[in-house]
Amino acid sequence: MPARSVLGHPVLAFLGRRLLYSAVVLLGVMVVTFSLVHLVPGDPIRIALGTRYTEQSYLALQAASGLDRPLPVQFASYIGKAFTGDLGVSFRTGQPVAVSLAERLPATVSLAVVGLLVALVISLPLGIWAALREGRLTDGIIRIGSQLGVSVPDFWMGMLFITLFAATLGLLPSSGYAPLAENPGRWARHVVLPGLTVGLVAGAIMTRYIRSAVLEVASMSYVRTARSKGLTPSVVTRRHILRNALVPVLTIAGIQRATILGGVIVVEVVFAWPGLGRLVFDAVASRDYPVIQGAVLLIAAMFLLVNLVVDVLYAVIDPRIRLS
Template sequence: MTARTPTLRFVASRLLYTAVVLLGVLVVVFALIHLVPGDPVRIALGTRYSPETYQALRHASGLDRPIAAQFLSYLGGAVTGDLGVSFRNGQPVTLILLDRLPATLSLAGVGVVIALVIALPLGTLAALREGRAVDGAIRVVSQFGVSVPDFWIGMLLITLFSAVLGLLPSSGYVPIVEDPVQWLRRVTLPALTIGLVAGSIMTRYVRAAVIDVASSGYVRTAESKGLGRAVVVGRHIGRNALVPVLTITGIQLATMLGGVIVVEVVFAWPGLGRLMYDSVASRDYPVIQGAVLMIAALFLAINLIVDILYSVIDPRIRLS
């Protein structure tokens, strides 16, 4: 057996697990429209209802066919990227989701970078100074960040940087490919909002992970050999604390990709979270279905990447 075989087997098992979970999510998403009380098409049309429009929308959505045929059609469509059409504007759901995805990816990407910049140094410092004043101060600040609602932080940032200082716009979105400078100016406040909250959560996990590793026997052995503190922290503590830190980072990134709805509403950010909010308000069930499915797929993709990184950081995970 080659050294590569356990890695390939580990990745294959995670891919199979991801596919099974995604199939289960697809079944639940399909059932969503049939579990809604009343006729979803009639509810979605509201005051726009007419018999002709009603029948046309039911036919376009495939809701006039038997349940089994609808599921097989939805399954086949999901595999090929066809998630139906919106009740609200008749556009393909896939195109609507892809149009919103870049905004979500950019916000989540910048947000998780800010969270890591906050959490890694502060969590490590608090762990290395456990029980001292700096540890207590960092724990108090992180607890404050966890407890305060993200929309309140967002409103404070808007008041300070937009209303008082006039440095940054309070809302709106510009794609990075169109104008990188304007994109950066507009993504800063919402990303800082979610980054501060996620960073506060992650700081506590980093602190706990570093404390746990620092008390290990091999760390004490390294210190007894006369290795410098920087070498011990960087080579022995840092790498071995990465697995739990990677776990919470993946969870926070997946949460951001799922759409921080309140933050997106506050900053008028056109991401998947804002799309879900608008779709629920307008009873646009095909878009809700598609958004839930895409968010689940993103969440599973992040988990898969994290699992693979586990095996890279600690080979014992894939061998087990």
């Protein structure tokens, strides 16, 4: 349906279908996550107790966490509680998982926003410039540069930035975090290096997609028609090429946004950034089942939300696209 009908019943039907689809996907994510974490070797209760281990404390924590019950009963309990917002309690810290996730989410979201902005600032001009100069020297340089950006591991790039800007030049901190709301200046200093690390890798990927999208639109018949009418190259580019290339660009931007939200584990570990990625890393190391399951569920929900927003924006950008 066209974007102008956003308040109509078809949109409500679309949202209803997407919510049902999302619930099914989340259920599948919970099944897979529950199965995988119980297949990982290691006793989470023993690891959580550490030096405090005694047989009595072990049995007490096992009973309190429900791990003494059969797996089908554990899974049914997990599903029922998860859909009411109860994600359990961390074995390692004793804190409710929902609280831990809420505390870590702002750090990851702020890093993802900065990373996506850096990626867009890099990829939009470079991708468009390369496409409009296909086959020329600048196009080749941009393509080679983007390929290098895709090939370089993000952890290596992060350590390179730490060595150069923190250890050698002393311009920026190598690790740590300050909440944006409490100290914006300190937050900005700490987010620069991890934000650049995330943004450069994502920007290299997006540059290649944007170049391809612009080239595809530039080869369309209506673009050739606009040129045959005598329109200047700048007008053809602005009105016909870039505008119609927004939909595939929005697609890759949405995918990268969701990917950044769920895939910054290595970057957060390198820069000691207290986000969801660092939380998942620590939870996996300590076999903290509730935290692993809760974090994966939250990341999957964020993926679904980003995809929903992108689908709605399609209709806003191009009224010919219908929500279905």
